[in-house]
Amino acid sequence: MIMPTxxxxxxxxxxxxxxxxxxxxxxVGLALPNGLTLCLQSNQMISAANxxxxxxxxxxxxxxxxxxxxxxxxxxxxxxxMGIFALWAAPQAPQGRVISVxxxxxxxxxxxxxxPFNSLENVRPVQKAVGAPDTVIDLxxxxxxxxxxxxxxxxxxxxxxxxxxxKNFKTWTSPKTVRAQSVxxxxxxxxxxxxxxxFMKIDCEGGEYDIxxxxxxxxxxxxxxxVIEFHEYHEHHRHADIVKALQENGFDVVVQKDPVTYRLMxxxxxxxxxxxA
Numbered sequence: 001m002i003m004p005t006x007x008x009x010x011x012x013x014x015x016x017x018x019x020x021x022x023x024x025x026x027x028v029g030l031a032l033p034n035g036l037t038l039c040l041q042s043n044q045m046i047s048a049a050n051x052x053x054x055x056x057x058x059x060x061x062x063x064x065x066x067x068x069x070x071x072x073x074x075x076x077x078x079x080x081x082m083g084i085f086a087l088w089a090a091p092q093a094p095q096g097r098v099i100s101v102x103x104x105x106x107x108x109x110x111x112x113x114x115x116p117f118n119s120l121e122n123v124r125p126v127q128k129a130v131g132a133p134d135t136v137i138d139l140x141x142x143x144x145x146x147x148x149x150x151x152x153x154x155x156x157x158x159x160x161x162x163x164x165x166x167k168n169f170k171t172w173t174s175p176k177t178v179r180a181q182s183v184x185x186x187x188x189x190x191x192x193x194x195x196x197x198x199f200m201k202i203d204c205e206g207g208e209y210d211i212x213x214x215x216x217x218x219x220x221x222x223x224x225x226x227v228i229e230f231h232e233y234h235e236h237h238r239h240a241d242i243v244k245a246l247q248e249n250g251f252d253v254v255v256q257k258d259p260v261t262y263r264l265m266x267x268x269x270x271x272x273x274x275x276x277a
Contacts, residue, residue: 027113033057036087036120039113041106045082048147052084062088062201066273067225072096073198076188078130078211081147083111083123085201090123097122099192103129103180104141104149124192131210133184144173149205185211186219197223206233212245220249224274232266239268246272 029037030049034057040049055061062085069075069092077085080100090098100123102108111125129137141149189197200223202208208228226246230239239255246253252275257268 029117032084032087034088034091036091036118037114038082038084038087038110039117040082040110044144045110045146048145049082049084052081052147056084056088061269062227064227064271067199067227067271069093069199070096074194074196075099076194076197076200077101078185078201079203079205079207080108080111080125081203082107083114083125085203086111086123086125087114087118087120089199090120093122095122096198097124099124099126099188099194101126101128101130101188103127103139103182104146104178106141106143107146107149126188126192128188129180129182129207130185130188130204131182131207132214133182133187135182137180137182139178139180140175141178142173142175149175149178182210184214184219186214186216189219189222195222198225200226201228202226203229206231206237208242209234209237212242215245215249217249220251226251226270226272228270228272230268230270237266239270242270246270250275 028040032038069089073093073096075089075098077100080086080102086098086100100111108125108127115123139149208230243253251272254271
């Protein structure tokens with residue numbers, strides 16, 4: 001998750017969270033710039049939510065020419081977190097659908113609560129990890145700043161760890177280990193009867209390498225456009241490997257990275273568009 005330099009001070013909406021969401025009694029709603037409400041499990045989540053709101057709504061992280069979302073598009077959100085991207089994308093595809101995949105129960109519960117609250121019927125939350133098929137993986141989940149959760153065997157660069165802590169020390173807590181079932185992209189698409197993905201977003205804090213390695217050639221052909229936030233948290237992580245896999249499977253790829261930020265924090269964005277799309 002790209003870390004912006006300033007916060008969005010979104011107002012808290014003092015309205016009740018739907019009972020069917022099974023959330024704690026101290027749940028709060030956070031107003032989004034598009035008029036929807038994000039239902040959070042606690043005030044502890046507000047800091048992380050504000051970061052993502054700025055990325056998605058203010059910095060327009062997923063807006064680029066040739067990557068527009070159409071009214072009937074099928075959108076797959078891998079690394080759905082609290083559901084902010086899904087709540088941004090869903091109104092743009094009122095006759096389409098959004099599949100939002102997130103393995104951590106506390107996070108996907110936010111989206112599950114937000115859907116009935118906002119009367120959204122075109123979003124399907126899926127509690128899974130994506131990567132190798134039919135496997136179980138351990139994740140490090142940070143309740144105090146949940147957008148940096150990652151596979152337990154990864155380690156963020158030292159500068160990134162220090163920056164996260166200094167910006168969020170008031171809500172910082174030690175990570176918890178969460179075990180999650182993993183499916184491949186092919187399994188995910190088959191499970192939801194998806195023949196064509198118009199827009200895929202992947203933000204998995206280093207998990208993108210396993211995801212890409214486990215996509216078959218036939219499954220790549222089902223996807224038109226992909227935006228991947230890449231991270232290099234392991235000695236074998238090289239975003240050039242992802243670029244190569246995409247190009248070999250028929251995508252034109254643009255690499256977006258700030259040289260200083262990349263050197264210090266080891267992340268950037270890949271924009272991939274099928275050549276015929």
